[in-house]
Amino acid sequence: MLVSYKWLGSYVDVSDVTPEELAEKITRTGIEVEGIEQKGATMKNIVVGHVLTCIDHPNSDHLHLCQVDIGEGEPVQIICGAPNVAAGQKVIVAKPGARIGGNVKIKKGKIRGEISNGMICSLQELGIEGKVVPKEYADGIYVLPEDAKVGSDALALLNMDDSVLELSLTPNRADCMSMIGVAYETAAILGKKVKLPKITLAPSGEKASDYISVKVDTPEDAPLYTAKVIKNVKIGPSPLWLQTKLMAAGIRPHNNVVDVTNFILLEYGQPLHAFDYNRLGSKEILVRRAKVGEKIITLDDAERTLTSEHLVITNGQEPVALAGVMGGANSEVTNDTSTILLESAYFDSHVIRKASKDHGLRSEASSRYEKGIDPLRVREASERACALIAEIAGGEVLDGMVVHETLNIEPVTVTIERAKVNQFLGTNLSVETVANILARLQFPYKQDGDAFVVDIPSRRWDITIKEDLYEEIARLYGYDNIPKTLPDGAQTAGGLTPYQKKRRIVREILEGAGLNQAVTYSLTSEEKFAHFTLEKSAPIKLAMPMSEEHAILRLSLLPHLLDAVAYNKARKNDHVALFETGAVFISQGENIQPKEREHLAGVMTGLYVNHPWQGEKRVVDFYVVKGILEALFEKLQVHSRIRYEKANIDGMHPGQTATILLNDETIGFVGKIHPNMEKQYDVKNVFAFELDLEQLLNTETAPLAYEAIPRFPSISRDIALIVDKEKSAGELEQIITEAGGKLLKEVKVFDVYQGDKVEAGKKSVAFTLTYLDPERTLTDDEVTKVHEKVLAALHEKAGAELRK
Template sequence: MLLPINWVKDYVEIDVSTEELAEMLTMTGSNAEEIISLREEISNVVVGKILSVESHPNADRLLVCKVDVGKEVIQVVTGADNVASGQLVPVALHGAKLPGGITIKRGKLRGVESQGMMCSGEELELKDSDYPGAEADGILILQEEYPLGMDIKEALDLGGDVIDFEITSNRPDCLSVVGMAREIAVAAGKTWKMPEIIVKPGTGQIGDELQVEVENAELCPRYLARVVKDIRIQPSPQWMRRRLAAAGVRPINNIVDITNYVMLELGQPMHAFDLDKVEGRKIIVRNALPGETLVTLDDKMRELTPDMLVIADANKPIALAGVMGGANSEITEGTRQIVFESALFDGASVRSTSKKLGLRSESSSRFEKGLDINMTLIAMERAVQLVQELGAGTVVEGRIDVLGASIEKRKLTVKWNRINQLLGLDLPAEKISEILTSLGMGITVDGEYMTVIIPTYRNDIEGMADLAEEVARIYGYDRIPLTLMEGSAAKGSRTQKQKLVRRIKTALTGMGMYEAVTYSFTSPSVYKNLGMTDPSEYPQAVRISNPLGEDQSIMRTTMLASILEVLSHNYNRQIKKCSIFEINPVFIPKALPLTELPNELLTLAMGEYGEEADFYSLKGKIEALASLLGLENRIAFKPARHTAMHPGRTAEVLLDEKTIGIFGQIHPKTAERYETDTGTILGELNLEALLEEADTDWQYKPLPRYPAVTRDLAFIVDKKVQAAQIVELIRKAGGKILEEVNLFDIYEGSQIPEGHKSMAYALSYRAPDRTLKDEEVNEAHERIIKTLEEKLGAKLR
């Protein structure tokens, strides 16, 4: 933000140098990036009046002028042909310096002495925006009366310094001359003032000229309008043009300049509409309708969407709320009636509209940060006052003020000594109150408690820490004493859950998998891509209120899509094999719309493709994790169906008969949608449930001292019988001496009856305290055979 020092002096006394002021404000949080000195290269140039003009005796194209420069009358020889007696002109005296390092000295031109030089706008490096006619040929003729001998920089308001400040996004109250005057006053111990606003009574009644309707009070909490008639469009006076130019704004005409001047002075963006172009003489603040368009002031067609707030008349949009006006209602040379708008628009809405249209403006950058609802009225009255002062039109009596909600100042009650504790200070309550009061806050101290009334322009102050920051920056960060940390050092450690997650990651990487990290925001289209054809099948998801885009507009309820996107990315770059996992939360809302935070369910997703990837490879990894968590005897699998997976190669993962996950081979249609290998295997587990049941109280167990006895069994069973059923029955029947069961063969062929299959298992028997006898092993073995025959109708091969 560019702050002209001469302007801010209207509202606060400044008795230090510009450099000292910049340093002072930097220490209080407003970082001064650069000091710009305006026209410092011009010196000893004054206002002079031409008393007479005569021809040069020795040159046809030169003129000899007598010029009154205040203290004396000097003679100046010039070649300009636009000079005449009685004109006021800038005169460079002997020793004057001009832009470009030019120094003016007395001398003779064709035998006639010249004691100075009358200057053109070009020689002073002035533009028409600096002074009307500055870019015309010839000597610059001053159109207004100035004291003779007055420094031209003072006369044309060319001098002074400008400080370029970096204002942080949480301090929009500092994006104005008045806001910075307030900061200067606090930092320097001075008093500051607002512009004195006196509006003379107008004519007529605004109700006869205009109606205003706000349809969306949530996005427009306050909207003010005033009407001005008999408009006279003309250039703004020099003082206003100079201030606008110094602040980095190009002067246009008196009405547009007034809106920009008020925005820079008070921080409240304003806009002016040509009332004759407002159809129905009605302003409606509403959301854009589907298919509506608007040509903005930069002459570009903008396609609008229903989530954008617009200012409309009875038939069409005439402005993008808080962003830019429309060309269909702009101020032109022919404008005779205007409507001034001063409003408060929702910052998030303005930011969203600005981003979607790729359109940023001085107004939008301010609204995005959040503005003071009270400043809308002050700014409106200031604009009307300037209209009257400049004679730019006739103000219609009254104003329309649509206020969506009552204006109440926020209150905070804190223990004032907690501010000292946070800062390492020992300030009395009186000093803290003094600092906060100087910042415009109302303070009441009651014992150890302090109640603070927050001004409406300080939306950034929300808690005690914010108050402490205000005290620190005004008291002075450099005055806070250095202190050593007290207390014993605390050793950081991981929770048991964090340790287990770390152990799982280590185990999975040890199995050849790579960890992936994907966005927790995703697109609603992922459910369709996962094979859910009916929208009613989609799980409820938390929608992001201000998403980066539709592809990141909801919080994910599954990580299968994220894993598939990573696998697809690698597959389409000719990576022959890929095995990845991700451990992160999914977000399951308890109810929609949200009344409380959603459940964040820690989830493990896995996926792989390549020659080594198949259903059993992923199943083995899941079993290995179960063993790592001490749950190997509580995990089971059963056939299942999932829209994203192959119907015959998918299984649920059960923990104590409760489903905690699913895995399987990708469905061919899903593979086609994601453009990945049809042999891709993927799965998703509720890691939260596994961690809650994990038994990691491992105890040392010595290596076996006695030999194992191995036996093989092969059974013919119905095709519908699952391997997990057989293993469960074998373990129960085998008793304590049965150490291990492994399926090593499945056979279906001509030797096996139709509708059946042969399943072969390797059984290992062992006792920890003795060598097993054949009788013990035979007894357990026969018990297993009998159980399988009775329970499953199995036949021993």
């Protein structure tokens, strides 16, 4: 919820607290203020200008020379490229030396040979998001009202000297999804009174009931439905004060009638909908469940097929709105509309959520219906909207309100005792303190000694039991004021388990190698669920997912890491190295808790080394990623038990992927993402790995043992072997190690060759073998004997021949 500080001040006096102080107080009472935005804080020298003349630039086919009065005597010349600039307009002018959105400084200069003394600004250039700018000004400058004073501060006129607080609301605090709800909360915190809007309607000679009737087929879906009729409205742009309030709340202005309904949505938290009465095609409103296969074209011009689980508003025959979610295009308010039918209703939250979810339409209205609205504000919000429409659109509000009601509002009464409050909170509050807090909350109560019988207002439907009231008292008393106690008994020092220590080593090694740790969602889509899995499992689906993209518990960490690579690539960050440690979830059967296993995964792309000064660059490849893993295995003291085998894994490149085995058991893989899979994720040349971290870290390792530096020299022998090209170097190395015995201390590959120097279907693999006895100097005969044994084993087991 975005809350304008200045707008809030019209309901409760906040003049004695700054926006920052208010945000701190609200956060300390349980509603987190995620941030404060001050759009105009860095801007200056932005005034209202009057375009006196506007002619085409002599040296351009799209620029204009404008003479603009900015209230400083002589007009100034400003060059403007906006397609909608014209003489006679009041516009936003950034003078030379001004700073606009993005901290851009405006200077006097020449454009195509003509002097320009500043800039005529659009709202986007002042930092306002394009999605909330009125459509008629989306591609040009913003035109101010004719009564705007030339030379005055344009930022103040646009309410950009305001601060906007962003509240992060939990589902139980739906009361604060309105300005009046936030005002009640603020008043309770500051100990102030709430000033509600005054509603005044002029009497009319006609009755709304002569124009419309209301019938509800399913009262359980719409226990309260009201309709008002407003004649002789003149559709046009809203006044500036209304447009700026909507834009500050993240809503795009449309016209004076639609903007009023959105204003009331924000002010009261009550969704409204305005129908063009003359386009309804009848004098009847019928609220019913949709027929199976019935269709409606909604305001976003999308045709939607309905089911019997969806609630619709009809003209007696065809749907004109998807109830609580979005109106229909066939009854939309247009510039020709003259008579308005205004809907204000209380709908069942489950029905609205079902329709919103099925059609992917999560609107400001549906979100409020889903979380809960105040049933006692349904009529009042409608009356307030009618008064505003009459004021700014010149409408005549017909007498009366046509209502269909079966709503039975049971009053909620909760009784608490001071002693119980103190016992629950660990405090020593007096009766006067409890009474003061209830008064600040504006909860009516009767006091009987230490007991309070509290009538809960309908706006706070989340309070139903004693514990709810205890929480309210704790919030307003101040969590910081609740006494702190330490548990009795001896205290013991904490420590890390061996597994936790090893996990920290993993993070340190990978961070030291240049990878950044990422944290991604544990939920994925059905499409990505089976990608890169180490262990097959049936999908574990959420009963009520927030979206299809996050509906299934993941089996691999790589899909979301690849999404992170794509996100970075789209923002011109081409060199990405990320890793993550997190849980994957393996099904144990229906209605059984899934098994969680911790995995380690990483992705790398772009340059691994980039030293422009030295002219050194190293592009990420298979061996870079494999080398990082080998450093990790060596640190964990399992490198001697690790080996790699060529592998075919779905989603991985078949020629650049290897399975990783620990003690001859598969623990993961490393390799390049397959080009087809890269297209799906919109990435290129990404190398990745994923390991079963639990299996890796739970492997027992011998205590670290040190050996004396050898006093005797080693002997090295190089061999180049001709083998079938499918034979892996790892397999040859294993044969050499087994045959070399105790004297063979090290085996390294230093060359692989395929070409015209070896016969077709063969390759040359060269090794360096190092022999050493720590107790004595080896003789050539001893080394030769072992070396020949190695060559014999290679020939017998791998068909290897020495390259001549």
